[in-house]
Amino acid sequence: DTGVSQNPRHKITKRGQNVTFRCDPISEHNRLYWYRQTLGQGPEFLTYFQNEAQLEKSRLLSDRFSAERPKGSFSTLEIQRTEQGDSAMYLCASSLLIEAFFGQGTRLTVV
């Protein structure tokens, strides 16, 4: 599969624990986005990288959230001290020019 790959697909964690998600974009795509989607809503922007540079962060991204793209290829999104309100689908997308393609997402459930 040469599309955007996200791991894990599902994550159940206890409140207060830290979690980390990984996104592997389409090869050679220089832009990488993280979005959060809750049931019945459209994707909400979290953050955006061009190559390894994090160019924009949403105000939704509290200090418990951090994202990295160290070598301009894969990216990780870490949530520290998870809260029940963090339960959502976390989507990653990548683009080369402007068309963005999404991964299958990581569904996080905080219990």
Added chain:
Amino acid sequence: GENVEQHPSTLSVQEGDSAVIKCTYSDSASNYFPWYKQELGKRPQLIIDIRSNVGEKKDQRIAVTLNKTAKHFSLHITETQPEDSAVYFCAANTGNQFYFGTGTSLTVIP
């Protein structure tokens, strides 16, 4: 920032009829407008897009129109089929992030 509104939130049509979903945006700097189809439990898939220098684009049964002056764009699906049933999202891009609408749940009744 950009604000994208999408209507209707739900839409039911008989198989073979047409479906129209409308979106408005607020930022005149937005210059790229994609549409995504999301089936239950699956990733959003890009189905069609339009750039601000174009007024209409068609791909088989799907078409998108853009009115830059009024800041609205629409998705048109003709000859709907049951497999068109899904949630459809519009989005606007200013060159950086994408701003999404809240989605339209389309049901095509056989």
